[in-house]
Amino acid sequence: MSRYSEVFKYGSGWKAFFLSVATFGLAYGLYKGILDNYLAEIVAMGELGRGVTEFFRELPGLLLVFILAAIYRLSAEKIYRIGAVIMLAGMTMQAVIPPTRVLATLAIFIYSLGEHIQLGMRNTLSLEYAKEGRGGSALGMQNAIHQIGTLAGYLLVIAVLFFLPGNIVTYKIIFAASSAIILIGVAGTARMEGNSAPDDSKRRFYFNKKYTKYYMLEVFYGARKQVFFTFGPYVLVLFYGADARVISLLFAVTAVTSYFMSPVIGRIIDRFGYKTVMITDTLVLVIVCFFYGFAHHFFPMNVAFIVCCVNYVLDSIISLASMASNVYVQDLADSADEVRATISTGVSVNHLITILIALFGGWIWQALGIETLFILSAVLGLCNSAYAATIKTEKKK
Numbered sequence: 001m002s003r004y005s006e007v008f009k010y011g012s013g014w015k016a017f018f019l020s021v022a023t024f025g026l027a028y029g030l031y032k033g034i035l036d037n038y039l040a041e042i043v044a045m046g047e048l049g050r051g052v053t054e055f056f057r058e059l060p061g062l063l064l065v066f067i068l069a070a071i072y073r074l075s076a077e078k079i080y081r082i083g084a085v086i087m088l089a090g091m092t093m094q095a096v097i098p099p100t101r102v103l104a105t106l107a108i109f110i111y112s113l114g115e116h117i118q119l120g121m122r123n124t125l126s127l128e129y130a131k132e133g134r135g136g137s138a139l140g141m142q143n144a145i146h147q148i149g150t151l152a153g154y155l156l157v158i159a160v161l162f163f164l165p166g167n168i169v170t171y172k173i174i175f176a177a178s179s180a181i182i183l184i185g186v187a188g189t190a191r192m193e194g195n196s197a198p199d200d201s202k203r204r205f206y207f208n209k210k211y212t213k214y215y216m217l218e219v220f221y222g223a224r225k226q227v228f229f230t231f232g233p234y235v236l237v238l239f240y241g242a243d244a245r246v247i248s249l250l251f252a253v254t255a256v257t258s259y260f261m262s263p264v265i266g267r268i269i270d271r272f273g274y275k276t277v278m279i280t281d282t283l284v285l286v287i288v289c290f291f292y293g294f295a296h297h298f299f300p301m302n303v304a305f306i307v308c309c310v311n312y313v314l315d316s317i318i319s320l321a322s323m324a325s326n327v328y329v330q331d332l333a334d335s336a337d338e339v340r341a342t343i344s345t346g347v348s349v350n351h352l353i354t355i356l357i358a359l360f361g362g363w364i365w366q367a368l369g370i371e372t373l374f375i376l377s378a379v380l381g382l383c384n385s386a387y388a389a390t391i392k393t394e395k396k397k
Contacts, residue, residue, distance in 0.1 A: 029153015051362020086114030140266020293374030
């Protein structure tokens with residue numbers, strides 16, 4: 001606890017905030033642990049259908065900047081709470097609706113809307129509650145707490161599926177349990193009584209020339225991460241035949257790894273600077289993408305499956321480096337409100353290309369193979385590093 005006190009401001013409400021982050025992480029772990037198998041086995045979605053569903057899951061990220069512009073006068077805590085209520089609605093719908101492609105996609109869209117509203121506020125609140133110069137550490141700790149909750153969710157899925165079959169009844173029970181946990185989290189957010197109300201002279205729909213490079217980095221990162229987030233697990237399910245227990249176990253390993261690595265990456269950002277982190281992460285990414293797309297050409301299928309699982313975990317570590325862009329914004333900003341507005345806008349800029357990757361990624365996989373899909377991810381990562389190399393790191397006066 002003392003380590004957290006060294007990073008966060010006294011009386012800032014970070015304890016209640018972190019408790020809610022862990023709760024929503026637990027609900028997400030239950031949800032994510034079975035979602036890919038639910039869509040493949042119960043809803044019968046193929047590669048192209050999964051891409052279309054992911055388009056609608058990512059659409060709220062594009063709309064986020066307009067939504068937050070309409071409610072920008074609310075504090076970050078209140079917006080965070082609104083996102084939780086919307087998440088609850090989407091998860092409850094998933095638990096009770098028939099497993100049709102249209103209804104399942106609608107429930108995913110609603111849950112994702114709340115999740116995206118919370119995402120920007122999570123980073124914003126972490127930076128606002130942090131002491132000066134400890135932004136990277138604060139983001140790392142927040143990510144670690146979220147991973148703890150998510151890990152618990154994955155482990156619960158594994159335990160449930162050890163005793164129950166992976167069928168529609170079991171999946172619906174898990175969705176219902178996730179809804180109940182979100183409800184508890186919504187009640188818990190009432191304890192967050194922060195004073196992070198924004199400046200009324202500013203809007204959340206915020207663009208500033210000095211953040212141009214940040215916006216471009218979000219475009220490249222959004223495209224790169226989308227390939228792995230959407231199609232990484234689905235490759236394991238459809239191409240290698242992994243069941244929900246195996247996928248949840250993989251997610252659990254990823255969560256444990258992210259828990260330990262998030263604070264490390266945060267300290268690396270504080271120690272070596274965001275520019276260095278933005279550039280070097282791509283060196284590993286190229287290797288990860290190559291083996292994920294081509295492992296089955298070099299190894300037997302059972303070995304190739306293990307290789308892909310290892311590379312999925314490596315990609316999760318690489319993705320933690322995205323915290324560096326938020327610290328970059330904090331370095332440029334003149335106020336906490338400007339940080340909040342810019343990060344929220346960055347989420348939507350990120351999704352300008354993310355939704356296109358989601359929509360066409362399934363088609364690329366179906367028409368050209370998984371090799372082409374992951375080559376595209378590697379190229380986008382290289383573009384991200386090349387652009388990050390142009391950043392000037394001199395801090396504002």
